[in-house]
Amino acid sequence: MEKTDVDRLRSLDREHMWYPWTPMAEWMAHDQLVVERADGCWLIDPEGRRYLDGRSSMGMNLHGHGRAELVEALVAQARRAGETTLYRVSHPAAVELAARLAGMAPPGLKRVFFAESGSTAVETALKAAYAYWVAKGQPQRSTFVSMAGGYHGETLGTISLRGTNTTQPDMIRALYAPLLYPSLAFDQPHCYRCPVGKTRDGCALECADSLEEILSREKDRIAAVVVEPRVQPLAGVVTAPEGHLAKVAEITRRHGVLLIADEVLTGWGRTGTTFSCEAEGVSPDLLTVGKALTGGYLPLSATLATEEIFDAFRGGAFLSGSTYSGYALGAAVALASLDLYEKEDVLGRARALAEVLAAGLEPFRALPHVGDVRQLGLVAGVEIVADRETRTPFPPQDRVAHRICDRARDHGVLVNPVPGDVITLLPSPSMSHEDLRFLTGTLLRAVREVTGT
Ligand SMILES: Cc1ncc(COP(=O)(O)O)c(C=O)c1O
Structure with a gap:
């Protein structure tokens, strides 16, 4: 791109664009990174500078950019x-994809309802759960229970699900509070900042007891329990201790409540199994997928349900949907992505890459301002603290994690900060081992430079 074109673009950007979650005055004060093209896991700006995408575009990218197989599937379908x-017509790609998803999902999840984003897939699951209880003659079951700090999207329905009893203030939930429906939250399985004051050695998963309390107390008012299985990436990569998900599932079942597993980010091998639930033998009643479903190439998501849920709707209609439900282009690309997932053993690659990631994260543990390093498969977080002994964070206005991520970007690596000064890494399974070492090495350099260690 010519310099004049770049300047024109920047001026149009300042004039017309409005970015998500972005302080706009600050954005407009600087020249921002423009991604003009991409190659594998590298993003390239108009001046030809290359940035390694350590966040796989928020967990979307599964096979790398420029995959001919995905482009060809898109063009052929177009x-x-x-x-x-999908309103009163069908098409082959959606039907094939539904069958394929049902074949890959944890046992029992046979029915597939399509949407276009992770948020709308979760909204669909919430509506299906409530409508199920209405059909069963229990309309009073209208309350949802989620895990504190959980992230399920940006619609009002999914913001309502964000549990509040965490150490982190939730600005989004606070802002929209008058528009939200009430929900309940059980404790976060946060081993570094344990909500029930345990250490990992002495832990018997007591943090899950708060779910038991809520379900015993609220009895038949609860429609479903909603969880991100085994890791909460956006809450600061909170990795649950082993057995926690199974315990949550057992409590939920025992109280006769539905379980919704939100696998929008954890699906497709990111945590070491195709779906994170599998690792603890959990089959939820409803499961959501999105992001990497199409390899990240098109927006498409799905809500999978058991036949038991579906049967409640058999005599009538599920009053939910959108113009783009089961969008043909997305479905065709998703099928091609699942072909690649199997043919290229993405799961095996993700597992091997997770070991490289673990090795690359090891040196962070020795840094005086790194409080904790957490990882589940290809989801990792580095928590920066002012004082390691007391685990005291830096004042939020210091924006330490933001500054570290900015410095890493200056050195050619993109990673995200989340509140609580946690730097999150979400590399694509398609990243080479060498690139991943560059990613962790560069981030280490940035942490040292910014914290002066
Ligand atoms: C677990 C989870 N659920 C839902 C969403 C929302 O997905 P989308 O941004 O596609 O609406 C996200 C996004 O990060 C997520 O991580």
């Missing part, structure tokens, strides 16, 4: 039919 909707 030639056959550029769009379709």
